[in-house]
Amino acid sequence: MVQLRTQRTALVLYGVLLVLPTLVLGGLQWHQLESEHAADSDAVPDQAIAAAGRFRNEIANRLDRLIDNEGSRAFSDYGDLTIASDRGFAEPTPVTAPLMLVERPPSIQAWFAFDLGREAPIDVWGGRRSDPAELDHEFQPAIRQLLARYLRESNLSRLMWRWDEPKMFDVSMLQVAFNRLHKRELDCLQYQSAALAQQKVTLQVTPFHLQFFLDQTGAPRLFATRRVRMGQTPEIGSYGDCFSQLSTGMSLVQGFLIDPNWFFRILPADVAKTALESSLRFVAWNGAPCCGGTNEYHEELHLLKDLAIETAEDSEQLFAPMRIAVDTAELEAKFADKRLRFFGLVAMLAVSLGTGMWLLLRSVRKDLDQAARTENFVAAVTHELRTPLTSIKMYGEMLLDGEAEDPQKQREYYKRIVRATERLGTLVERVLEKSRLSAGGARPEPGDLNELISGLERQLAQYGPEGDLRFELDPAIPDVLLTQEAVTSIVSNLVENARKYAPVDTTKPGAEPILVRTLLREGEVTLEVLDRGPGVPVGEREKIFEAFYRVGTEATRTARGAGLGLHLVVLQARSIGGDAGYRPRDGGGSIFWVQFSPAVQA
Numbered sequence: 069m070v071q072l073r074t075q076r077t078a079l080v081l082y083g084v085l086l087v088l089p090t091l092v093l094g095g096l097q098w099h100q101l102e103s104e105h106a107a108d109s110d111a112v113p114d115q116a117i118a119a120a121g122r123f124r125n126e127i128a129n130r131l132d133r134l135i136d137n138e139g140s141r142a143f144s145d146y147g148d149l150t151i152a153s154d155r156g157f158a159e160p161t162p163v164t165a166p167l168m169l170v171e172r173p174p175s176i177q178a179w180f181a182f183d184l185g186r187e188a189p190i191d192v193w194g195g196r197r198s199d200p201a202e203l204d205h206e207f208q209p210a211i212r213q214l215l216a217r218y219l220r221e222s223n224l225s226r227l228m229w230r231w232d233e234p235k236m237f238d239v240s241m242l243q244v245a246f247n248r249l250h251k252r253e254l255d256c257l258q259y260q261s262a263a264l265a266q267q268k269v270t271l272q273v274t275p276f277h278l279q280f281f282l283d284q285t286g287a288p289r290l291f292a293t294r295r296v297r298m299g300q301t302p303e304i305g306s307y308g309d310c311f312s313q314l315s316t317g318m319s320l321v322q323g324f325l326i327d328p329n330w331f332f333r334i335l336p337a338d339v340a341k342t343a344l345e346s347s348l349r350f351v352a353w354n355g356a357p358c359c360g361g362t363n364e365y366h367e368e369l370h371l372l373k374d375l376a377i378e379t380a381e382d383s384e385q386l387f388a389p390m391r392i393a394v395d396t397a398e399l400e401a402k403f404a405d406k407r408l409r410f411f412g413l414v415a416m417l418a419v420s421l422g423t424g425m426w427l428l429l430r431s432v433r434k435d436l437d438q439a440a441r442t443e444n445f446v447a448a449v450t451h452e453l454r455t456p457l458t459s460i461k462m463y464g465e466m467l468l469d470g471e472a473e474d475p476q477k478q479r480e481y482y483k484r485i486v487r488a489t490e491r492l493g494t495l496v497e498r499v500l501e502k503s504r505l506s507a508g509g510a511r512p513e514p515g516d517l518n519e520l521i522s523g524l525e526r527q528l529a530q531y532g533p534e535g536d537l538r539f540e541l542d543p544a545i546p547d548v549l550l551t552q553e554a555v556t557s558i559v560s561n562l563v564e565n566a567r568k569y570a571p572v573d574t575t576k577p578g579a580e581p582i583l584v585r586t587l588l589r590e591g592e593v594t595l596e597v598l599d600r601g602p603g604v605p606v607g608e609r610e611k612i613f614e615a616f617y618r619v620g621t622e623a624t625r626t627a628r629g630a631g632l633g634l635h636l637v638v639l640q641a642r643s644i645g646g647d648a649g650y651r652p653r654d655g656g657g658s659i660f661w662v663q664f665s666p667a668v669q670a
Contacts, residue, residue: 087421094414101410105403116367116394119348123392124374126339134175135276135292138324143273143296146181146322147247167193177325178207182215184319207325210283214291234272241267241304272297280372281380290331293323332388347395353388366391456488512549512644514667517586517593520555528563536572540585548593548664554640561633562597562660570601593664600657609650613638
């Protein structure tokens with residue numbers, strides 16, 4: 069029992085030492101996977117912020133290029149007429165201004181100019197093939213709204229221009245006159261062109277300033293405006309009354325309307341194609357709050373606010389929100405793939421460890437069962453040895469002491485001593501037979517099975533009550549491979565087993581004897597021993613042919629024996645090329661069968 073407990077303890081310790089490190093390492097690996105996934109997830113906002121910064125910078129660069137390109141235009145381009153040069157002409161001839169001839173780019177809706185500080189018409193140009201009437205209808209109201217704001221802001225504070233960075237230009241008064249007076253005083257200009265060409269004035273031109281507001285219809289308007297200022301020139305009034313308005317100076321607003329569809333839709337979409345990585349997605353402004361996928365992280369952009377574009381109202385800074393969406397589906401897919409591989413590895417380890425533990429447990433259990441059977445065998449052998457030895461000693465001492473003087477009584481004592489000796493001999497012979505059969509070496513030969521069994525009938529009958537055995541031997545069975553020792557051992561052990569566990573009470577009328585029969589079953593020569601005992605429990609049927617195995621324990625079972633009889637049946641059957649087994653008998657009881665190999669025909 070100490071050995072059994074030691075084996076169980078060793079199994080538990082082995083399992084702990086095998087499973088515990090695996091669980092610890094698996095837990096650490098899982099923690100590492102989760103930590104990496106958490107770090108990647110935490111990096112998503114930074115990735116979105118960095119992408120939004122790149123996106124914003126590229127928008128700003130393209131907008132700056134547009135403004136720089138328009139800023140390079142001379143102030144004289146904003147007009148219907150201009151002159152080719154300020155020098156080298158006697159009678160300058162007016163020509164059509166560029167803004168009436170160029171192809172208007174898709175980023176610009178129209179150019180415009182108006183005088184600030186006095187009532188004057190607003191001029192609007194749309195390039196070649198534009199319709200002045202349509203331009204006035206579409207843009208005059210918004211430009212007048214812009215002019216009204218300028219006039220309302222008398223201090224010209226944040227809605228005006230940066231006068232700290234003006235550019236200074238010296239131009240002829242003739243150029244200024246053609247630009248601002250040609251529609252109203254063209255005749256006056258024609259008489260004074262030569263003199264005005266010699267008169268130089270200095271213009272201050274500010275950088276373009278961006279302003280945004282929603283017009284009276286709710287349409288977005290994005291203006292780029294600059295201011296052109298000329299100081300007072302009283303001497304110009306001497307050229308005629310038509311120039312008197314210029315003698316007090318000039319405050320001119322020039323600019324262009326940026327197409328909001330280009331700025332809020334086309335430009336961002338075009339920038340997104342080159343500035344964003346494949347894992348990023350641009351969510352354009354659609355006039356409604358942005359909605360994204362459940363596997364996306366969004367960084368919001370407000371171009372007006374981010375690019376410091378002037379707005380009439382603070383709330384307009386948040387107009388047309390856009391988003392840079394970081395698709396976390398790929399990140400989650402990678403984590404799911406790692407998780408799948410991890411759990412696949414866990415499953416493989418679990419199967420491997422489970423199989424190993426099961427095999428180990430099976431081996432240990434087999435060893436434990438073998439140890440238990442050996443323990444039962446030792447107990448049984450001890451009992452089997454003690455009983456006949458006690459009988460031999462007792463009857464020998466009685467004969468030695470002369471207690472049995474009657475010859476008949478002495479003969480009975482001698483017979484009992486002989487039976488006890490035979491019992492000891494049978495036990496020793498069975499142990500030796502098991503050892504010999506386990507080592508192999510049997511040489512079966514063709515023979516008549518019925519003949520050998522018939523020769524055992526008398527011998528078997530004398531060891532049991534009269535009439536408890538019946539033989540049914542099929543005369544049609546062919547010869548099989550056998551040895552006399554194997555057949556004798558098989559029949560004797562099966563009959564003895566039946567007498568132990570299913571004894572026949574011949575005193576009862578109708579008692580069914582133990583049946584020994586031979587027959588052809590499914591083409592195989594078969595020996596069967598049938599009884600009407602209690603049968604073998606289902607859980608014990610695979611074990612009863614194992615060495616030293618007996619149903620129950622030595623403390624509970626009543627039938628004598630060492631658990632070798634049925635084991636010897638299997639060993640003997642296999643030694644001659646056959647097999648043995650058990651099946652329940654219809655109506656109750658057991659059938660133990662042995663199949664024999666057919667004799668080889670010459």
